[in-house]
Amino acid sequence: MPQNKQIHLDNRPTGEAELSNFKLVVGETPALADDQVLVRHHYLSLDPYMRGRMNDSKSYAASQPLGQTFQGGTVGEVVESRHPKFAVGDKVVGFGGWQEYGVVDANQPGVLRKVDTTHVPLSHYLGAVGMPGVTAWYGLVKIIAPKAGETLVVTAASGAVGSAFGALAKARGCRVVGIAGGPDKCKYVTDELGFDACIDYRQHPDVKSMSAALKEACPDGIDGYFENVGGYILDAVLLRLNAFARIALCGMIAGYDGQPLPIQNPTLLLINRVKLEGFIVSEHMEVWPEALKELGTLVATGKLRPRESIAEGIEKAPEAFLGLLKGKNFGKQLVKLV
Ligand SMILES: NC(=O)c1ccc[n+]([C@@H]2O[C@H](COP(=O)([O-])OP(=O)(O)OC[C@H]3O[C@@H](n4cnc5c(N)ncnc54)[C@H](OP(=O)(O)O)[C@@H]3O)[C@@H](O)[C@H]2O)c1
Numbered sequence: 001m002p003q004n005k006q007i008h009l010d011n012r013p014t015g016e017a018e019l020s021n022f023k024l025v026v027g028e029t030p031a032l033a034d035d036q037v038l039v040r041h042h043y044l045s046l047d048p049y050m051r052g053r054m055n056d057s058k059s060y061a062a063s064q065p066l067g068q069t070f071q072g073g074t075v076g077e078v079v080e081s082r083h084p085k086f087a088v089g090d091k092v093v094g095f096g097g098w099q100e101y102g103v104v105d106a107n108q109p110g111v112l113r114k115v116d117t118t119h120v121p122l123s124h125y126l127g128a129v130g131m132p133g134v135t136a137w138y139g140l141v142k143i144i145a146p147k148a149g150e151t152l153v154v155t156a157a158s159g160a161v162g163s164a165f166g167a168l169a170k171a172r173g174c175r176v177v178g179i180a181g182g183p184d185k186c187k188y189v190t191d192e193l194g195f196d197a198c199i200d201y202r203q204h205p206d207v208k209s210m211s212a213a214l215k216e217a218c219p220d221g222i223d224g225y226f227e228n229v230g231g232y233i234l235d236a237v238l239l240r241l242n243a244f245a246r247i248a249l250c251g252m253i254a255g256y257d258g259q260p261l262p263i264q265n266p267t268l269l270l271i272n273r274v275k276l277e278g279f280i281v282s283e284h285m286e287v288w289p290e291a292l293k294e295l296g297t298l299v300a301t302g303k304l305r306p307r308e309s310i311a312e313g314i315e316k317a318p319e320a321f322l323g324l325l326k327g328k329n330f331g332k333q334l335v336k337l338v
Pocket residue numbers: 047048049131132135156157158159160161162179180181182185228229249250251252253254279280281282324325326327328329330331332333
């Protein structure tokens with residue numbers, strides 16, 4: 001059996017996450033038992049939620065255990081199989097973690113899914129046609145539930161979730177305004193993703209300036225807001241909401257290292273009779289087939305052209321992950337192993 005490089009969580013961060021929290025370990029892959037499959041991982045998914053799992057605090061999901069392979073989504077190829085439904089060469093998406101090979105008990109429901117790479121590249125099953133895409137779909141369709149012609153705003157607009165949100169919202173006839181960090185990301189959001197406008201928050205670093213930029217980009221006010229970041233941008237959006245606006249609270253990455261994110265004027269939620277709903281995409285598995293079908297069609301027809309940031313080699317995973325938390329990624333952050 002092949003040698004297997006893995007990244008473990010060695011110790012928990014106090015404040016900002018650091019490279020020293022992770023440890024590279026080299027092990028062997030065990031021989032397969034009945035119904036097990038050996039998967040060679042081609043790409044690892046790096047996702048902001050992983051920062052929360054590094055802590056040992058109460059959350060919606062269990063903490064990442066210390067001294068074990070760091071958990072996360074993976075895509076790869078079956079290289080050995082003792083399960084009747086999986087054959088060598090099958091392309092699969094799973095939750096194999098930060099390691100080169102994964103041994104999977106393929107009888108467990110949902111742990112391994114075969115995917116078709118004819119029209120959708122394998123890596124996109126970790127991004128636009130995977131968990132981040134379904135996240136965008138759920139917040140848009142089930143929480144914001146927009147009507148054609150309404151104005152929607154999304155933060156981290158060039159990222160894995162934000163880019164999918166834009167394509168799904170444009171397909172429903174909405175005006176879509178992104179917020180992203182820097183001119184290159186904003187240009188991509190409008191020119192390649194087809195958003196109607198994009199605001200560079202680095203040019204608008206306080207509530208007053210951001211609120212003025214939103215007024216210009218959203219002349220009819222904001223009907224739906226998909227929140228990925230939190231902080232002063234949320235305060236600025238609240239000032240521009242229309243009555244009966246809906247907020248899908250997806251993420252608050254500006255606070256993932258423990259920074260407090262107070263809301264300046266929550267009374268605006270009452271004044272505008274706003275619906276604000278937080279959600280975790282893995283708790284809504286019932287929508288995944290419908291969402292993945294729409295997202296797969298958008299990608300296969302070129303209506304959604306997701307961008308990827310690719311780090312090479314498992315050793316680079318911790319550094320790329322810390323970069324993702326600081327916006328150094330441009331699109332879905334992956335680690336390429338093969
Ligand atoms: N609720 C759920 O079930 C669920 C599922 C998946 C993802 N999420 C959340 O969705 C959000 C996006 O995830 P993703 O996978 O698509 O990541 P992503 O957007 O591809 O990457 C994260 C982006 O966040 C932005 N960012 C980081 N720190 C920031 C800050 N302090 N202020 C403003 N922007 C900052 C950066 O973009 P800029 O350079 O443009 O700032 C960075 O590129 C995250 O908050 C994540 O936790 C939630």
